[in-house]
Amino acid sequence: MDHVIAVRELRVxxxxxxxxxxxxxxxxxxxxxxxxxxxxxxxxTVLRALVDLLPAGLVRDGHVEVLGRAIAHRxxxxxxxxxxxxxxxxxxxxxxxxxxxxxxxxxxxLRASRGQLRDRAEExxxxxxxxxxxxxxxxxxxxxxxxxxxxxxxxxxxxxxxPAALLLDEPTSALDERSRDTVEESVAxxxxxxxxxxxxxxxxxxxxxxxxxxxxxxxVAVPRPAPVG
Ligand SMILES: Nc1ncnc2c1ncn2[C@@H]1O[C@H](COP(=O)(O)OP(=O)(O)OP(=O)(O)O)[C@@H](O)[C@H]1O
Numbered sequence: 001m002d003h004v005i006a007v008r009e010l011r012v013x014x015x016x017x018x019x020x021x022x023x024x025x026x027x028x029x030x031x032x033x034x035x036x037x038x039x040x041x042x043x044x045t046v047l048r049a050l051v052d053l054l055p056a057g058l059v060r061d062g063h064v065e066v067l068g069r070a071i072a073h074r075x076x077x078x079x080x081x082x083x084x085x086x087x088x089x090x091x092x093x094x095x096x097x098x099x100x101x102x103x104x105x106x107x108x109x110l111r112a113s114r115g116q117l118r119d120r121a122e123e124x125x126x127x128x129x130x131x132x133x134x135x136x137x138x139x140x141x142x143x144x145x146x147x148x149x150x151x152x153x154x155x156x157x158x159x160x161x162x163p164a165a166l167l168l169d170e171p172t173s174a175l176d177e178r179s180r181d182t183v184e185e186s187v188a189x190x191x192x193x194x195x196x197x198x199x200x201x202x203x204x205x206x207x208x209x210x211x212x213x214x215x216x217x218x219x220v221a222v223p224r225p226a227p228v229g
Contacts, residue, residue, distance in 0.1 A: 004029050004165050004195040010062035012045050018219040020045045025214040027165055032196040034206035037216035043199040047167045051086045067164055082109050085158040086167040091150040099138040101153055106160040120160050128156035129186035148179025152186050165195040
């Protein structure tokens with residue numbers, strides 16, 4: 001089966017200290033996959049490895065393929081940044097308007113008129129379930145949005161790039177129940193249309209939103225051999 005992302009024996013290490021993996025999985029087109037595991041198992045690090053944005057000093061081993069193409073480690077692949085988009089746990093909202101924020105990213109990769117960009121922003125805000133709440137104030141500061149709206153704005157910004165896969169890192173962990181529900185509704189609406197890898201520590205959320213689960217366990221420490229003599 002063709003996978004949007006295929007991961008084989010992915011490991012992340014800090015010099016010779018194993019931090020994450022090995023983990024293997026494939027993301028089928030249109031599927032929503034939950035990436036689960038205990039705190040510290042490496043869920044966020046796996047997402048960062050998939051977009052080749054590991055913190056300095058950490059090394060990725062194993063094989064990652066996006067749309068059938070192997071992704072080399074630390075190659076600064078700009079193309080990858082638009083194909084696989086990571087939405088971080090804490091929404092990053094810039095100082096400009098809601099429209100500026102939705103277009104941040106896409107305006108650097110799409111040569112288009114202001115009108116075309118605005119149409120793309122409208123589609124993305126709609127897909128993220130935010131359009132009705134913001135359509136009459138697109139030029140207002142994005143900083144005024146609520147926490148749940150900010151998370152959906154970041155989702156819209158990612159969707160505007162029309163990525164092959166979306167990586168969502170605990171998108172509701174900082175939200176109250178009501179905002180969580182609005183973000184969950186937006187993620188649920190992507191099911192079948194977008195390819196999503198969702199990190200969540202909440203099994204009930206994974207059951208609500210995901211077609212399948214990838215379990216990530218902390219790496220087993222291999223004991224060093226005792227010194228001879
Ligand atoms: N820059 C870094 N340098 C060294 N170790 C790191 C670095 N970043 C993460 N780690 C280690 O990598 C491991 C995985 O961390 P990560 O944050 O990916 O786990 P997680 O499963 O997402 O945890 P949580 O559910 O608590 O968010 C941890 O042992 C962490 O201490």
